[in-house]
Amino acid sequence: MNHERRELWIGTRGGLYHLAGTAAGGVWERRGPYLAGQDIGAVACRPDGVVLAGTHVGTLHRSVDGGATWRQIPFDNKQAELNAYYATYQSPIVPSGTDESGVWSLAFAPGDPDTVYAGVLPAALFRSRDGGETWEEVSGLRRLPASQEFWGPFRAPFLHTIVPDRGDPRAMTVAVSVGGVFDTADGGETWAVRTAGMDPWAPDGARFPEVHKDVHKLRVSPADPRRRYITEHGPWISRTDDGGVSWRRLPAGRERTVTRPIALHPGDPDRLWLALLEDGVEGESLPHVRERLEVLESRDGGLTWADRSAGLPAGACNIYREGFDADGRAPLGLYLGTSAGDLFFTTEDADCWRPLATGLPSVRAVVPA
Secondary structure (H helix, E strand, C coil): CCEEEEEEEEEECCEEEEEEEECCCCCCEEEEECCCCCEEEEEECCCCEEEEECCCCCCCEECCCCCCCCECCCCCCCCHHHHHHCCCCCCCCCCCCCCEEEEEEEEEEECCCEEEEEECCCCCEEECCCCCCCECCCCHHHHHHHHHHHHCCCCCCCEEEEEECCEEEEEEEEEEEEEEEEEEECCCCEEECCCCCCCCCCCCCCCCCCEEEEECCEEEEEEECEEEEEEEECCEEEEEECCCCCCEEEECCCCCEEEEEEECCCCCCCCEEEEEEEECCCCCCEEECCECEEEEEEECEEEEEEEEECCCCCCECCCEEEEEEEEECCCEEEEEEEECEEEEEEEECCCCCEEEEEECCCCCEECCC
């Protein structure tokens, strides 16, 4: 079983890489960089060789031959409109208004290889019905009155997670920072806010306190879509067992811990892994790893945690929200990429991590194929 071939795409600040190998060990084959010099923050792929890569300057690129050739796709021409919409609300925490754009998330719809979604900064959801060739905004999210108070750490909110429903092509869940978690059951025409029980903080004077939620990452269990987890800016995660109707906070880490990257077991909704960051001190803008990489594992839905850091090195770095994921193989494979350009691998039944690649540009996204 450990000799089964595994593949993954790695988005970095210096292009896109493809790795392939087995859990049994040995050197994994590396291809790339594709799109050299591009800051790749979002990747989605299909089994037939179609790959989409989005950048943090708002461009979208498409390959139909497994990465051998690429073409830039005309995409989001709404940046000015989106910025004007969100700049109207002036958050007391971070000034609003940006001339930047970025692709933060990409997801193919299960069961429909021609439908793919993209989440961007400033926050909006886009949909393609032809495999990524042409795009339109799913404008229902911005028609939600509470979206008027979305804001974010980069002078605008961004839509960083898209989870299409595996059983209903009209249903999906998305996450916005700063905004929260939102569900649609009608293809994006209308949306429900799913933040009850999350951190109650909201700025003074907020008309829509339910959307001032700093959701770092959302994961939905493939084994039970009602079970969902989010990471937030503190030493905890939050979990829902009823599809987001209510959330409860579960401690994780220690004082000054910030939770961001998270991975779930596809067959067991109670089993998950969490990579820990530490909050910044005065003069630092973002959380990061200070002394050593740490990964925790829970087998009871986040109630208790065990250290799974063996084999990970000491040293300061960062792990971005898409830099940690699990594949669907047996045994399950876990992949962790860092801003230091290192990629680590372990399996669910292994005792320690081992390096798969070093010397990469800063790793933005790890996407098992």
